[in-house]
Amino acid sequence: MTMPDGIATVTLTGRYIRPDGTPASGTITVATPSTLTIPDADTIAVGAATAVLDENGQFSVVLIATDTPGTQPEGWNYTVTERFRGSATRTYGIALPQAVPVVDIADIAPADPSQGKYIPVQGPPGADGRTILSGASTPGAGLGADGDFYIQTAGSTWTIYGPKAGGAWPAGVPIAGGGGGAVASVNGKTGTVVLAASDVGAVDTSDPRLTDARTPTTHATSHGSGGPDPITPAAIGAASSTALTSLTTRVNAAEATLAQLPTGMGSVRRQMVDPGLTDPVMASPPAISLTKATTSTISGAIRYAPAPVVLSGSDVRGDFLICGATDMQVGTVAPDPNYALPTSKYPHTYASGQSAWAFEFVTDADAFELRFKAINNAAYRLSVDGVPVTRAPVPTGALSADAGSGHMLKVSFGSSAIRRLRFDLFTVPFGGIYINSAFQLWRPVSTRGRLMVLGDSITDGSNQNSGQGIGTWLYKAARMMGVTDVWDQARGGTGYTVAGTTATFGDRLAADVVAYRPDTLVIMGGYNDNSGSQSAISSAAASLYSAAKAALPAAQILVVGPHAPTGVPATSLVNTDITLRDAAQAAGLPYASLITGETRNGAGTVISTQTPFVTTANASSIIGTDGVHPTDAGHDLLGRFMVRALTPLLPL
DSSP, X not given: OOOOTTOOEEEEEXXXXXXXSOBOOEEEEEEOSSOEEEGGGTEEEOSEEEEEOOXXXXXXXXXXOTTOTTOBSXXXXXXXXXXETTSOOEEEEEBOOTTSSEEEGGGTSOSOGGGSOOOOBOXXXXXXXXXXXXXXXXXXXXXXXXXOEEEEOOSSSEEEEOOOBTTBOOOOEEETTGGGOOOSEETTEESXXXXXXXXXXXXXXXXXXXXXXXXXXXXXXXXXXXXXXXXXXXXXXXXXXXXXXXXXXXXXXXXXXXXXXXXXXXXXXXTSOOGGGTOOOOSSOOEEEEESOSSOOSTTXXXXXXXXXXXXXXXXXXXXXXXXXXXXXXXXXXXXXXXXXXXXXXXXOSSSSOOEEEEEXXXXXXXXEEEEEOOTTOEEEEEETTEESSXXXXXXXXXXXXXXXXXXXXXXXXXXXXXXXXXXXXXXXXXXXXXXXXXXXXXXXXXXXXXXXXXXXXHHOOTTSTTGGGGSHHHHHHHHHTOSEEEEEEOTTOXXXXXXXXXXXXXXXXXXXXXGOOSEEEEEOXXXXXXXXXXXXXXXXXXXXXXXXXXXXXXXXXXXXXXXXXXXXOHHHHHHHHHHHHHHHHTXXXXXXXXXXXXXXXXXXXXEEOOOSSXXXXXXXXXXXTSSSBOHHHHHHHHHHHHHHHTTTOOO
């Protein structure tokens, strides 16, 4: 598309390859920091531009120059987000001044954005600098370039020539004192110079003000305690001894109180009331309706399409905050090219990738529509300004007979206001958001880092709870702790030694965890391993913990053991819990036991104790009919258990 007249542009290009030379696959998103107003072009620029790497790993995109005249605000820069399959997402800033019309991203991308925020700027080539030359003789015509100066150093008086112009040197000007002679003048005085005190700002000792004797004002001869003229605190405006004693008492009391308070960011969380005790839902939820269609019912609507869905018609690229997933892909068979899904979990395919994930956006629209492809048993949960509309995820409402067809989920508020919206999705192919063209859509920011769980079906969900993966304890605990970017990297049936139908924890560590760089990693499992060899479990756990620590040196890593679904743990479960606890302690990692209720820090010290997750009293109400997996009530309880267990350890 041609850029409107009056807007300066820069073409940003680049090529990405893997270490073996094969082309990388993924996207480059270049976002403005806010809405840009360009009065000279009668244009407003919003959102971001996303380029998809071609089969050679290359891209090219024409962008607005960051110094386009008249743009408001001034001094802005782009935010670049690189998302490649099998590689961690990274974000950094760049400036694209119009003086350099074509820029290769390899010339300006920082080598390590994690070490600080950079704004790489490639400026135009500068003009050649000017030179001061010197010599004993006068300068010849062929010496130097226009703009240069020349100093002739022969004799006691030097001569300066310049600047050279039109290829010729002008007449020279003598420099007094050349060759290291005496100074010719000081402070405007010449000849034999004598400086007075006033010449250098010194004090004149003959000033009578310094020698005139002064009689001091009459005052007491004694200020000793009990003397005839003691100085009291009131006489000099000082506090009385009584007031000082009172102040000292209060300071000591305050210091004693402060000394009792724990320190660190984690301790701040320990002082907070657990929001999981209530986990409220919206009191006045919006109206939600479903239509089997791919055309919006909103008058004058445009589609904000997720990358890499191809834009058509009036579509624009939607600048969404993708949470819990990345490596967005579209399918190849209709209608899948219109719907994006993340592929950032084993086996990393469009058909079987990241089933549980979320996206957020902010809009001032009074209504919007979510376009999605219907799949049986799909579910979602909508949150508005951080508060869920429903406590548990709900089905999309699409009929089984309509599986594979496009649908519109309409959300109507009845009035325009700025709102932050979040959709937690389970197997919902995402086709975009439609809003009236009079309104705007933009991306919010993530909060409290990236929380990830490598685990089994207790975290990945089952048919015993609503919404499968988005209805488990993980999403509930993340909401209680204010974490936006929560990753469910769990697979049912897996464990330390058991692969189930997929792969073991150790086999999935590099591709499912390390590649996406969590800030906090919870390794939670062991139930599927408990009937096996304890020595094999111990060896696999030690190897996994060591590899995770080495690959993620900056991450907070926590280990959680298996649960006992009957409330009376079998010996094999108790042994597995102890085996994993000992392996975690040997690796210096904190450990939380669902069986005992204890949480230990990396040194092995018990730092909190609570009732075990499952007891004989609650087992029938929190464990489903399959006798293993938690119900919605069970995940509510487990979410609160995990918040209480982990909050003292989390750097949130």
